[in-house]
Amino acid sequence: MRIFEIAAFAVRGLTANKMRSGLTTLGILIGVASVILLIAVGNGASSAVQQSIAGLGTNILTISPQRAQPGSTAKPLTTADAAALVSQDSPDVKYASPVVSAQATAGYGDTTHDIGQFIGSDPRYFDTTNSSVAQGNLFSDNDVQQARKVVVIGATVATELFPGTDPVGKSMLVNNIPFTVVGVLAAKGSSGLQDADDMAVAPLSTTQNALTGYGSLTQIVVQAQSADALPNAQAQVTTILNGRHKITDTADYRILSQDQLLTARTATTETFTVLLASVAAISLLVGGIGITNIMLVTVTERIREIGIRKAVGAPRSSILGQFLIEATLLSLFGGALGVAAGMIGSQFTIAGIQPVLVPSSVLLAFAVSALIGLFFGSYPASRAAKLRPIEALRHE
Amino acid sequence: MSPVIEVRDLRKTYGNGDTAVHALRGLDLIVQKGEYIAIMGASGSGKSTLLNILGCLDIATSGQYLLDGIDTGEFDEEQLSLLRNRKIGFVFQSFNLVPRTTALANVELPLVYAGVRRAQRRERALAALELVGLQDRTHHRPNELSGGQQQRVAIARALVTSPAIVLADEPTGNLDTESSREVLGILDRLNASGRTVVLITHEDEVASHAMRTVRVVDGKVAGVLV
Ligand SMILES: Nc1ncnc2c1ncn2[C@@H]1O[C@H](COP(=O)(O)OP(=O)(O)O)[C@@H](O)[C@H]1O
Numbered sequence: 182m183r184i185f186e187i188a189a190f191a192v193r194g195l196t197a198n199k200m201r202s203g204l205t206t207l208g209i210l211i212g213v214a215s216v217i218l219l220i221a222v223g224n225g226a227s228s229a230v231q232q233s234i235a236g237l238g239t240n241i242l243t244i245s246p247q248r249a250q251p252g253s254t255a256k257p258l259t260t261a262d263a264a265a266l267v268s269q270d271s272p273d274v275k276y277a278s279p280v281v282s283a284q285a286t287a288g289y290g291d292t293t294h295d296i297g298q299f300i301g302s303d304p305r306y307f308d309t310t311n312s313s314v315a316q317g318n319l320f321s322d323n324d325v326q327q328a329r330k331v332v333v334i335g336a337t338v339a340t341e342l343f344p345g346t347d348p349v350g351k352s353m354l355v356n357n358i359p360f361t362v363v364g365v366l367a368a369k370g371s372s373g374l375q376d377a378d379d380m381a382v383a384p385l386s387t388t389q390n391a392l393t394g395y396g397s398l399t400q401i402v403v404q405a406q407s408a409d410a411l412p413n414a415q416a417q418v419t420t421i422l423n424g425r426h427k428i429t430d431t432a433d434y435r436i437l438s439q440d441q442l443l444t445a446r447t448a449t450t451e452t453f454t455v456l457l458a459s460v461a462a463i464s465l466l467v468g469g470i471g472i473t474n475i476m477l478v479t480v481t482e483r484i485r486e487i488g489i490r491k492a493v494g495a496p497r498s499s500i501l502g503q504f505l506i507e508a509t510l511l512s513l514f515g516g517a518l519g520v521a522a523g524m525i526g527s528q529f530t531i532a533g534i535q536p537v538l539v540p541s542s543v544l545l546a547f548a549v550s551a552l553i554g555l556f557f558g559s560y561p562a563s564r565a566a567k568l569r570p571i572e573a574l575r576h577e
Numbered sequence: 578m579s580p581v582i583e584v585r586d587l588r589k590t591y592g593n594g595d596t597a598v599h600a601l602r603g604l605d606l607i608v609q610k611g612e613y614i615a616i617m618g619a620s621g622s623g624k625s626t627l628l629n630i631l632g633c634l635d636i637a638t639s640g641q642y643l644l645d646g647i648d649t650g651e652f653d654e655e656q657l658s659l660l661r662n663r664k665i666g667f668v669f670q671s672f673n674l675v676p677r678t679t680a681l682a683n684v685e686l687p688l689v690y691a692g693v694r695r696a697q698r699r700e701r702a703l704a705a706l707e708l709v710g711l712q713d714r715t716h717h718r719p720n721e722l723s724g725g726q727q728q729r730v731a732i733a734r735a736l737v738t739s740p741a742i743v744l745a746d747e748p749t750g751n752l753d754t755e756s757s758r759e760v761l762g763i764l765d766r767l768n769a770s771g772r773t774v775v776l777i778t779h780e781d782e783v784a785s786h787a788m789r790t791v792r793v794v795d796g797k798v799a800g801v802l803v
C-alpha cells in the first residue's frame with residue numbers, strides 16, 4: 182500500500198467531517214493567535230514603558246556648582262568649563278551644554294503665565310533632553326552667538342498663552358522683554374508633580390543678557406555617548422573639572438548621574454522579560470490545552486473507525502500514517518491561520534497598548550502548537566492502532 | 578484436504594482473579610471448505626467470543642486455531658492484519674461501516690489495504706455491490722441507506738477480497754424480516770458459489786439455511802445436529 186493511498190484517506194477523513202476539521206483548525210488557530218497576540222501586547226507595553234524611561238534621558242550627567250560657603254574658594258561653573266568637557270580626553274562625552282535657568286513671567290496679549298522653568302542653553306540642549314520640535318524650529322548656534330531674542334516654548338506654555346493660535350512667529354513678553362517664538366516642543370507629559378512641558382528655552386547668551394546675568398551656570402548637562410558609557414564619561418568629566426578647578430580634596434561641584442533611572446530601566450526591563458515569559462508560558466499552556474482537548478475528542482470519536490479499518494486488514498503502520506498526516510495537515514493549516522490572525526490582530530491597538538510583534542513568538546507559537554497538534558492527533562491514534570480490532574470496535 | 582477452520586481446546590478468559598469470566602472453556606470445532614454453519618446458543622454462551630477469535634479480531638487465551646491449515650498462534654500483529662485482509666470476511670450485527678464514506682469507498686477499503694490498484698479496485702467493488710443488489714446505491718453514505726442496505730454493503734465489503742471464510746455475527750439481528758430475507762439470500766448464494774460461511778443466530782428459521790448447526794453451551798460445543 183502506497184503513501185499516496187494513505188494520504189488520500191487522510192484528506193478524505195478531513196473533508197468527510199468538515200465540522201470536526203473546522204473546529205480543530207479553530208482550536209489551533211485560537212491557540213496560536215492568542216499566544217502571538219498576548220506576547221505582542223506584553224511586548225508593546227514593555228517597549229512603551231522603556232521608551233518613556235529612555236525619554237527621560239538615561240545617558241545624562243548633570244553638573245551643578247557647590248553653593249559657595251563663606252570664605253571658601255569655590256569657583257563658579259562657566260561656559261568655558263562646559264566647552265572644555267568635550268575634548269580628546271573625554272571620548273565618552275557627546276555634548277556638554279551650559280545651562281542657566283530662571284523664573285520668568287511670560288505674557289502675550291492680555292494673557293500672562295508663570296513659566297515653570299525658563300532655560301538658557303545651546304541647541305545641543307534639545308538633543309540632550311530628548312526634546313523634539315512639534316511646530317516651527319529650534320534656535321541655532323548662530324542665534325546663540327548673535328544673542329537673538331528667540332525662544333522655543335513647551336507645550337503647556339503654548340496652550341496657556343496661545344490658545345487656538347499658532348505661536349510660531351509671535352512676539353511674547355518674558356519679564357517684559359519681547360522674545361520671538363520660533364518653535365514649540367513636542368509634549369513630553371508630566372512626570373510626577375512636575376510638568377515637563379511648562380518650560381521655555383532661549384539661547385544662553387540672550388538669557389544671561391536679559392534675565393540671569395553672567396554669574397555661575399546653573400548646570401552643565403553632559404550627554405554621554407550611550408547609557409553604558411555613562412560611568413566612563415563621569416570619570417572623564419571629573420578629571421577635566423578637577424584639573425580646571427585645581428581640586429585636591431573636596432570638589433566645588435556635584436555630578437548627578439541618572440543612576441536611579443538606569444537602575445529603574447534595568448529593573449523594568451527585567452520585570453517585563455519575566456512578565457512576557459509568564460504570559461508566553463500561560464498562553465501556550467491555554468492554547469495547548471485547547472488543541473489537546475479537541476484532538477483527543479476527535480481521536481476518541483474515531484477509535485471505532487480505527488477498529489473497522491483494522492477488522493478489514495489495515496496494518497498498524499497505515500493507520501498511524503493516516504492519522505499523522507491528518508494531524509499534520511490540521512496543525513499546519515490551523516497554525517498558519519493562527520499566525521495570520523495573530524499578525525493582523527497585532528496591527529490594532531488593544532486596551533490602549535499598541536502591540537509589537539515578537540518574531541520569535543510567532544515561531545514559538547507555531548512550532549509548539551503544531552507539535553502539540555501532531556502529538557495529540559497521532560499519539561491516541563497510535564495507542565488505538567495497537568488495540569486488537571475488537572477492543573477498538575467496542576470502544577465507547 | 579485440510580479443513581478451513583480447525584479449533585482445538587480453545588479457551589478465552591476475560592479479566593483475571595475474582596472477576597475473571599471464562600467465555601470459552603476448551604472448545605473444539607472443525608469446519609470443512611464450502612460448509613455453511615450456524616452457531617446457536619444462549620446469550621452469553623461465548624458465540625461472539627468464538628467468532629471474533631475465528632475472525633482474528635481477538636486472540637484466544639489458550640488453545641489452537643488453524644486457519645486454512647496455518648497455525649495463527651504464531652502470527653504477529655502484522656501477519657494477523659494480513660490474514661484478516663486476505664482470508665477473512667467479517668459481517669457485524671451493527672454493520673460497522675466507516676461513517677460519512679460512500680458505499681463504494683467502504684467496499685473498496687479492504688482492497689486498498691490489499692494494495693489493489695485503483696481501476697481494478699473499482700471494478701471489483703462495483704461487482705461486489707452488484708452481487709448484493711446495490712449497484713444503484715454506490716455513492717450513498719451509510720446514513721443515507723436503510724439498515725438492510727447497510728448490511729448488504731457490509732457483506733459486499735466482506736466478500737470483495739474473495740476470502741476463505743465469511744463470518745457473520747447475528748447479521749440479521751438488527752434487521753426487519755424483509756431485509757433479513759434478502760441478507761440470508763445473499764449468504765445462501767455465496768455458499769452456493771463455494772464460499773465457506775459461519776454465522777451466529779438466535780433464530781431456527783435463520784439456522785435452517787445452514788448445512789449444520791453447532792450449539793455452544795457455556796463456552797463448549799454441546800452437540801452437532803446434521
Ligand atoms: N470484553 C469483554 N470483557 C469481559 N467479559 C466479556 C467481554 N466480552 C464478552 N464477555 C463475557 O463473556 C461471555 C461470553 O460473551 P459473548 O461471547 O459475547 O456471548 P454471546 O455472543 O454468546 O452472547 C459473557 O459472559 C460476556 O459477559
Ligand SMILES: [Mg+2]
Pocket residue numbers: 624625626
Ligand atoms: Mg453475541
